[in-house]
Amino acid sequence: MMSKVFVALSTSVDGYITGRDPGAGRGLGDGPTLFDWYFDGDTPSQVFDGFRLSEASAGVFDAVAGRVGASLAGRNTYDDSGWADGGTPHPTAPLVVLSHRPLPATHERQTLVTTGIEDAVAAARKFAGDKDVGLMGGDVTSAALAAGLVDEVILHQVPVLLGGGRPFFQALPQHIELRLVEAVPAPGVTHLHYEVLRSSRTDNPR
Known part of the structure; x- marks a missing residue:
């Protein structure tokens, strides 16, 4: 079977994936972190060292x-x-970066696509x-949604x-319907797992 394409990002209730004024040298911006839930528990992750x-x-x-x-990320996220x-x-997992600008350096686990x-x-x-394939960032996710390339949307919604x-999302050329697969409440975050309904997606050969 062909691999699925999904996005799974932490987001605020009003739909932001960074604080104000993010960027190179400023990280993910100012304001409350969206990632405290990575470290505020007692159960160690079996995939990411140091996450509890x-x-x-x-x-x-x-x-x-x-x-x-x-993973696939846009230049802003990179x-x-x-x-x-x-x-x-x-x-x-290796990282594919979608950008019209060259990357600062060549690295073994990073691939640029222009x-x-x-x-x-x-x-x-x-x-x-x-x-x-895991998408990272709003621009790449919105572009992939508009092209009919996304199978699942997972929101780790922080209150x-x-x-x-x-x-998280940019303007889309049409509405896209989702089906809720699972909702898991947890301390400091609610995990919302959606399937992208194919009948609503842009006609795109895959």
Whole structure:
């Protein structure tokens, strides 16, 4: 079977994935963190060293992280996250970066794609093998949704209104319907897992 493409990001209730004024050298911006739930529990992650989550969050987080065979991020996410030194968002999966600008340096686990979201997803699928592709960032996610390339949307919704920052979703050319697969309440976060309904997706050969 072809690998699935999904996004799983922490988001505020008003739909931001960073605080205000994110960027290179400023990290994910100012304001409350969206990632306290990674470290506020007693259950160690089996995928990410150093993560200690609540029991409920650990089950969700590790199930999702274990699926990732390759990550795909846009340039804003790449710069905000400080991956210029060769880092990646996943401990074992390589990173594909979609950008029209060259990366600061060449790294073994990073691949630059400049020719659009379809080519970037195709490259990530090759790296992923029999695992799935995890999208990172609002621009890449919105582009992939508009192209009909996303299978699942997972929101780790933190109970805060940030009032500004980088939004999770950009404008889309049409509405996209989702089906709720699972909702898991946990300390400091609610995990919402949606399937993207194919009947509502842009007609795109896959």
